[in-house]
Amino acid sequence: MPVVVPPPDPAGLPAPAWLLQILLVFTFILHVLAMNLLLGGSVVLALSTWRAKHSEFCAKLSQRLSRALPVTMSLTITLGIAPLLFVQVLYGQAFYTASVLMAWFWLSVILLVLLAYYGLYLVQFRPEWLGAKAGVVAWISALFILAVGLLFTHNATLSISPAKWAEMYAASASGLNLNWSEPTLIPRYLHFVVAAFAVTGLGILLLAAGYRKTDAEWSAEATRYGLRWFVGATVLQFAVGLWFLVKLPQGVMMNFLGMNMVDTVVLWAGVVLAVLALLAAQRSAIGATVLVALTVTLMAVTRHRVRQMLLGEHLNVNTLPVNPQWAMFVIFAVLLVIGLAVVGWMVWQFFRASQPQQSTTA
Amino acid sequence: MEYPFWDIPLIGGGMLIGTIAILHVFVSHFAIGAGLFLVLTERKARQEGDSALLEYLKRHSTFFILVVLVFGAVSGVGIWWAIGLVHPSATSALIHIFVWAWAIEWVFFVIELLAAFIYYYGWNRLDARTHMTVGWIYFAGAWLSLLMINGILTFMLTTGRWTETGSIIDAFFNPSMLPSLVVRTAVTIALAGLYALITASAEADEALREKVVKYASKWVLVGMSIIPIGGIWYISRIPDQAREISMGGAPVVTLFAAASIIFSAFVFLATLVGPFLFPRRFHVTFAFVIVALGLMTTGVTEWVREAVRKPYIIYNYMYSNAIRAEETQKVWEQGVLGSAKWALLTEQDRHNPLVMGEKVFRFSCQSCHTVNGFNGIKFAVKGWERDFLDMQIQKLDQLKGYMPPFLGNDEERTALVEWLYSLNNAPQQTAARP
Numbered sequence: 001m002p003v004v005v006p007p008p009d010p011a012g013l014p015a016p017a018w019l020l021q022i023l024l025v026f027t028f029i030l031h032v033l034a035m036n037l038l039l040g041g042s043v044v045l046a047l048s049t050w051r052a053k054h055s056e057f058c059a060k061l062s063q064r065l066s067r068a069l070p071v072t073m074s075l076t077i078t079l080g081i082a083p084l085l086f087v088q089v090l091y092g093q094a095f096y097t098a099s100v101l102m103a104w105f106w107l108s109v110i111l112l113v114l115l116a117y118y119g120l121y122l123v124q125f126r127p128e129w130l131g132a133k134a135g136v137v138a139w140i141s142a143l144f145i146l147a148v149g150l151l152f153t154h155n156a157t158l159s160i161s162p163a164k165w166a167e168m169y170a171a172s173a174s175g176l177n178l179n180w181s182e183p184t185l186i187p188r189y190l191h192f193v194v195a196a197f198a199v200t201g202l203g204i205l206l207l208a209a210g211y212r213k214t215d216a217e218w219s220a221e222a223t224r225y226g227l228r229w230f231v232g233a234t235v236l237q238f239a240v241g242l243w244f245l246v247k248l249p250q251g252v253m254m255n256f257l258g259m260n261m262v263d264t265v266v267l268w269a270g271v272v273l274a275v276l277a278l279l280a281a282q283r284s285a286i287g288a289t290v291l292v293a294l295t296v297t298l299m300a301v302t303r304h305r306v307r308q309m310l311l312g313e314h315l316n317v318n319t320l321p322v323n324p325q326w327a328m329f330v331i332f333a334v335l336l337v338i339g340l341a342v343v344g345w346m347v348w349q350f351f352r353a354s355q356p357q358q359s360t361t362a
Numbered sequence: 363m364e365y366p367f368w369d370i371p372l373i374g375g376g377m378l379i380g381t382i383a384i385l386h387v388f389v390s391h392f393a394i395g396a397g398l399f400l401v402l403t404e405r406k407a408r409q410e411g412d413s414a415l416l417e418y419l420k421r422h423s424t425f426f427i428l429v430v431l432v433f434g435a436v437s438g439v440g441i442w443w444a445i446g447l448v449h450p451s452a453t454s455a456l457i458h459i460f461v462w463a464w465a466i467e468w469v470f471f472v473i474e475l476l477a478a479f480i481y482y483y484g485w486n487r488l489d490a491r492t493h494m495t496v497g498w499i500y501f502a503g504a505w506l507s508l509l510m511i512n513g514i515l516t517f518m519l520t521t522g523r524w525t526e527t528g529s530i531i532d533a534f535f536n537p538s539m540l541p542s543l544v545v546r547t548a549v550t551i552a553l554a555g556l557y558a559l560i561t562a563s564a565e566a567d568e569a570l571r572e573k574v575v576k577y578a579s580k581w582v583l584v585g586m587s588i589i590p591i592g593g594i595w596y597i598s599r600i601p602d603q604a605r606e607i608s609m610g611g612a613p614v615v616t617l618f619a620a621a622s623i624i625f626s627a628f629v630f631l632a633t634l635v636g637p638f639l640f641p642r643r644f645h646v647t648f649a650f651v652i653v654a655l656g657l658m659t660t661g662v663t664e665w666v667r668e669a670v671r672k673p674y675i676i677y678n679y680m681y682s683n684a685i686r687a688e689e690t691q692k693v694w695e696q697g698v699l700g701s702a703k704w705a706l707l708t709e710q711d712r713h714n715p716l717v718m719g720e721k722v723f724r725f726s727c728q729s730c731h732t733v734n735g736f737n738g739i740k741f742a743v744k745g746w747e748r749d750f751l752d753m754q755i756q757k758l759d760q761l762k763g764y765m766p767p768f769l770g771n772d773e774e775r776t777a778l779v780e781w782l783y784s785l786n787n788a789p790q791q792t793a794a795r796p
């Protein structure tokens with residue numbers, strides 16, 4: 001079978017490739033951090049709701065998480081829009097092709113997200129009405145979110161495997177393909193899932209800190225609980241990450257093992273930061289969070305490099321025609337700054353008014 | 363043509379997008395109008411010191427976030443998902459031409475979303491003034507995101523001077539952009555009232571119910587009154603051919619266009635004689651009837667708006683089957699299967715006209731036609747002899763103005779004729795004839 005890659009869009013890139021790549025990777029990091037809290041959080045919500053009857057700690061954890069998760073879901077979706085936009089600008093030729101090959105599965109992401117989202121709201125708003133079924137609903141939401149992650153891994157791995165496309169399309173034009181034959185599929189997926197549990201562990205530490213004054217006992221137990229998630233997942237991640245690395249094609253793997261110094265340093269600096277985060281977590285949740293955010297950043301850069309290496313000359317964004325729209329970019333940048341200021345002001349107002357008021361009538 | 367084509371049996375890609383899009387439009391326009399409704403009604407309640415009305419608004423805003431933030435946001439992403447799968451080339455074109463417009467829309471969307479959460483969770487937390495400011499920020503963010511999307515959406519039908527200048531300003535401020543913005547803004551006001559009729563009619567307190575029902579009905583009537591003004595302006599700005607399609611050029615489209623006007627009139631009249639004149643006797647079932655009428659209006663109107671764009675998906679730039687207008691000569695020279703790499707044509711296929719014909723169909727026709735479902739080609743060509751099929755295909759764009767020209771070479775056309783003929787005629791019969 002020939003390697004068929006769609007030609008680049010004749011409109012050209014609306015900005016130089018380097019700028020779009022920075023925007024792609026940066027917005028992807030924001031999306032991934034929110035996604036980690038959502039994915040790990042929904043599993044912890046399911047576990048704690050399931051056990052809420054037998055443990056007061058779990059009952060409170062379930063209630064407190066259930067209030068945060070719908071907003072986290074919303075942030076995950078919203079922060080996902082920007083990287084999805086930039087990936088279509090830079091890698092549309094690969095992204096659309098991979099998506100069409102698995103079209104029905106890819107479209108099912110929308111339904112799964114919708115149902116998982118309503119499930120989370122149901123657990124938040126109607127726990128008494130659900131009763132014992134709250135745990136079931138929470139598990140359904142968590143499993144749907146885990147399934148969405150797996151479908152994203154299928155799409156991402158398929159997007160960087162141009163050699164498979166024509167054969168797959170010949171096998172089914174009905175959008176019923178998946179990328180199960182991909183050796184990195186499972187380790188790559190687990191790499192994201194385990195990271196999500198680690199970040200969620202940190203999220204629980206921060207949640208616990210918020211209750212230090214009002215509910216000290218719960219806060220202390222939640223701190224221990226969050227630490228267990230963070231430490232356990234991070235230690236496990238060393239094994240999963242290594243598994244992922246050795247499953248990469250050898251030429252790609254070797255770049256991260258000394259063949260390319262920059263790639264090697266970026267990846268292993270990320271690993272070192274994760275070790276430091278492990279040591280810092282006992283003392284400072286915020287310190288560990290900063291270190292983990294840096295790890296995620298370096299890992300996102302590494303992920304982007306893997307994409308570049310695997311696509312190679314089939315889709316080299318640096319050779320795409322550029323047709324810059326600088327004026328529009330400036331308007332975007334200015335509005336982004338204004339937008340962040342407005343959002344910042346609203347969030348500040350919200351947390352400043354920490355005590356609920358007795359009456360809302362003026 | 364440049365991308366693999368997703369074969370969706372029976373319903374076809376257009377119906378798939380349409381289903382998601384119509385539901386999204388019905389919720390997303392409410393999302394915008396509801397922002398104005400919430401903040402203006404909150405001001406009214408506070409000025410009148412009407413705490414019952416304020417309590418109603420809190421309940422209404424729960425309904426609002428469950429509909430808007432969940433279904434509205436997810437279905438909006440759903441449209442993007444669906445168009446990328448069904449029309450990758452056109453989606454790619456819109457993404458590349460408008461990337462910064464999309465990015466700006468995203469900024470407005472982020473503001474809209476956070477404002478919605480803070481407005482909702484801030485009812486008992488923020489002081490009245492700040493709460494209302496957040497409400498106004500929500501409405502501004504929501505309406506500005508409509509402004510951006512509307513510019514991109516209208517561009518698809520009225521590309522205007524962009525085809526010559528290639529300028530993003532010409533693309534965004536295209537001929538139908540402003541009238542469409544007026545219509546859509548009016549729709550948001552009407553839908554804000556329509557959804558409020560649902561929550562208001564479910565209120566237990568009779569005096570409050572009557573008050574809010576009457577009040578919400580005025581929103582519907584005001585919105586519905588502005589729509590025809592913007593509508594006529596809009597129709598005056600669309601291409602001649604698009605207007606002709608909706609006014610007799612294509613009977614089905616004309617029928618739907620008429621249905622759009624009739625359903626709108628029903629919504630107006632039902633609101634007038636129902637909640638406006640007799641708010642006391644209004645009830646939930648009646649509210650759902652008006653909402654159903656509203657959904658039907660949205661459905662047929664959006665369907666007509668999509669249908670009149672034929673034979674293009676992006677006017678004067680890209681045909682419905684993803685062939686760029688400027689590439690017609692090239693495709694004509696290379697043939698459809700020579701251009702469509704994803705047809706994966708083998709030497710074996712060349713000797714089998716039925717296989718080849720089906721591939722020609724997939725990359726020339728299937729973006730609009732299914733085989734035996736919606737707009738099914740099997741029924742369209744029933745009883746057609748080979749000569750007649752051949753003549754129809756050769757003069758496709760001349761005989762049917764809403765269809766693109768057929769760009770296949772002689773070999774491909776013969777194969778397509780053979781395959782189309784085989785749909786309604788048993789294979790042995792097909793094989794027996796020369």
